[in-house]
Amino acid sequence: MLDLTAGQLEFVAARHLATLTTLRADGSPHVVPVAFTWDAAAGRARVTTRGTSVKARNVERAAGDAGTTRAALCQVDGQRWLTVEGTITLSRDPADVAEAVEAYAVRYRRLEFQAERIVLHLAVDRVMGTVR
Template identity: 55%
Template sequence: MMSLPLPASVEAFLAEPHLATLTTFRPDGSPHVVAVRFTWDGEAGLARVMTVASSRKARNLVADPGSRAALCQVAGFRWITLEGAATVFDDPPRVAQGVRRYTRRYTSPPPNPPGRVVIEIAVDRVMGLNN
């Protein structure tokens, strides 16, 4: 397990434009795993995922405030998992911050559907291999 702040090689890996899986938990306790794009803010220790409030992942987190989520980015034999308490925000400054970071990482803005929100994961556990 790694501690924050992360080594430069890990920060560099988290800046590459890969997809990751996001795991949240449904109200019945079963895992919900989906592919997402995300951003990493090493200074704040936050991972961000843009989505809509009606998505299953957002609804899972709203239904259980303070619940945990995990993001796992894989590229070949390199992987990193970021875990922590996740919160869904709809306030414009937080959503705008998520959009700016997403646009910088993936070189194009995220979709802008009605009900857009940002999931912020306060990362407190990091695991990885070959970074």
């Protein structure tokens, strides 16, 4: 786990979208826009999505028996940007999903119930960007 600076914490708490990069089976990057929330206590970003989405399938396939794989999340605002990288895991646990949905409601808006919703957890171990 890597702690973010005060400026970085402020930046990831601001209402922006980001891109999430996961890897396809052939090793090429799959980059999609996502809304995410920051869990400061755990040093991780959370992305909710359908379990059938390409990003979720990429994480599940790449994680395999190890349970984790690498991913990157990048948020941009003008000339300010921040990329966080780390290990990403997929959780179908209802408590994890509920916690992520609640955090999403605080940052963005309330989500409608979706039975196939899962949460991706990106445990950050590398940060780069212009936001200090």
